Amino acid sequence: MVKIGFVGCGGIAQEHLKHLRTMQEVKIVGACDTNAARAKAFAAGAGGEVHADPVSLYDKARPDAVYVTVPPFAHGAIEEEAAARGIHLFVEKPVALDAATAARVSGAIKRAGILSCAGYCYRYCDTIDTARALLKGKAVSLVHGAWIGGLPPTPWWRRRGQSGGQILEQTTHLFDLIRYLCGPVQEVHAMASRGCMSRVEGFDVDDSSVVALRLKTGAVASVTSTCIINHPGRTQLEIVTPELTLTICGGTVRVEEDHRVTEYRSECDMYAEENRAFIDAVRTGKKGGIRSSYADAVKTLLVTCAANESAETGMPVKL
Numbered sequence: 001m002v003k004i005g006f007v008g009c010g011g012i013a014q015e016h017l018k019h020l021r022t023m024q025e026v027k028i029v030g031a032c033d034t035n036a037a038r039a040k041a042f043a044a045g046a047g048g049e050v051h052a053d054p055v056s057l058y059d060k061a062r063p064d065a066v067y068v069t070v071p072p073f074a075h076g077a078i079e080e081e082a083a084a085r086g087i088h089l090f091v092e093k094p095v096a097l098d099a100a101t102a103a104r105v106s107g108a109i110k111r112a113g114i115l116s117c118a119g120y121c122y123r124y125c126d127t128i129d130t131a132r133a134l135l136k137g138k139a140v141s142l143v144h145g146a147w148i149g150g151l152p153p154t155p156w157w158r159r160r161g162q163s164g165g166q167i168l169e170q171t172t173h174l175f176d177l178i179r180y181l182c183g184p185v186q187e188v189h190a191m192a193s194r195g196c197m198s199r200v201e202g203f204d205v206d207d208s209s210v211v212a213l214r215l216k217t218g219a220v221a222s223v224t225s226t227c228i229i230n231h232p233g234r235t236q237l238e239i240v241t242p243e244l245t246l247t248i249c250g251g252t253v254r255v256e257e258d259h260r261v262t263e264y265r266s267e268c269d270m271y272a273e274e275n276r277a278f279i280d281a282v283r284t285g286k287k288g289g290i291r292s293s294y295a296d297a298v299k300t301l302l303v304t305c306a307a308n309e310s311a312e313t314g315m316p317v318k319l
C-alpha cells in the first residue's frame, strides 16, 4: 500500500485525487489546508484525517509521499519538513516563488535521498513524446510560444507577491516544454505591460509580456503571454527546423514538412500518466518514469525568474 498525504486541497489537488482514487494500491491517509473547511471536504471524499498543519500530517498519518498542491508563495517549509522525515515529494509547479527557497528545498531533497516529482504535466502527454522523437537529431532554429488567456479565478493569482505573475505561474509550462524539447536556456530578455486591468482589485501582476530567449544551442525563441482576454484563449508552441515545423496546440501536434501536414491527437490523460509515474516510483523506488524532478523544475523556475528580473530592469539576464 502506498500511503499519500495532501498539503493544499484546492483545484489541482482534486485533479490528482481523481486519478489516485483509481489506483487500488493507493491510500490517502491525511490532508491539511490553511482553509480548514476545504481540508474537511477533501478528506470526506478522499479518506484519511484532517490535520491542522503539515508537521501533524507527517508525524501522525506517516505518509510515504506527500502532494504539495499549494500556491507558489506557500512552498518551502512544507517540503523541508517532509524531506527531513524521508517522505517523498510531489510538488506542483512552479516549485517556489523564488530561487533561494527552491535551492533550500533542493538541498533538503538531496540530503534526504527522497524521490521528487514536479507537476510539469505536459511532459507526460503522448504527443509530446511524438514531438521529442520527431525533433531528435534536428537543429531547432526558432521557437515561438504563446499563452493567451483570461484572469484565473484563484484570488492569489493576481498578486505578484503570491503567484509570481503569469510568466512564473502559468507560462512556466511553455518555458518548461522549450527546455524539454529544445534544450537549456542561456539568456533571457523580457518586456511587460500594465494598466489594462486597473479595474480588478488587488491586481499587481503584468497584463502581458514578451520574452526573448537564446538557447544554449544558439536557437532563438520568443514567448508571449497575456491574461487580459474575455474570450476563450489558447496556448501554442511552434518549433521551426529546416526539415519540419512542429506546432503544439493543447494536446495536438501538427507537423508541416514539404507540402505535407500531419496531425497527431493525444490519446492519453497527462494527469493520469503523471500520477501513475509518481506512484510507481514510490512503490518500486525506481524513478525512471518521472519526467520532471524537483531539481529539473528549479531550472525552469530560474528561467522565469530571469524573465521577471529582465522585465523589471530592462536588461538581459544570463543563466
Ligand SMILES: NC(=O)c1ccc[n+]([C@@H]2O[C@H](COP(=O)([O-])OP(=O)(O)OC[C@H]3O[C@@H](n4cnc5c(N)ncnc54)[C@H](O)[C@@H]3O)[C@@H](O)[C@H]2O)c1
Binding pocket: 007, 008, 009, 010, 011, 012, 013, 032, 033, 034, 035, 038, 069, 070, 071, 072, 074, 092, 093, 094, 119, 120, 121, 154, 169
Ligand atoms: N500542473 C497543472 O496543470 C496545474 C493546474 C492548476 C494548478 N496548478 C498549480 O497548483 C498550485 C495550486 O493551484 P490550485 O489551482 O489548486 O489553487 P487553489 O487556490 O485552488 O488551491 C490551493 C490550496 O492551497 C491552500 N493553501 C494555501 N497556503 C497553504 C499552506 N501554507 N498550507 C496548506 N494549504 C495552503 C489554499 O487554502 C487552497 O485550498 C499552483 O501552484 C498552480 O500553479 C498546476
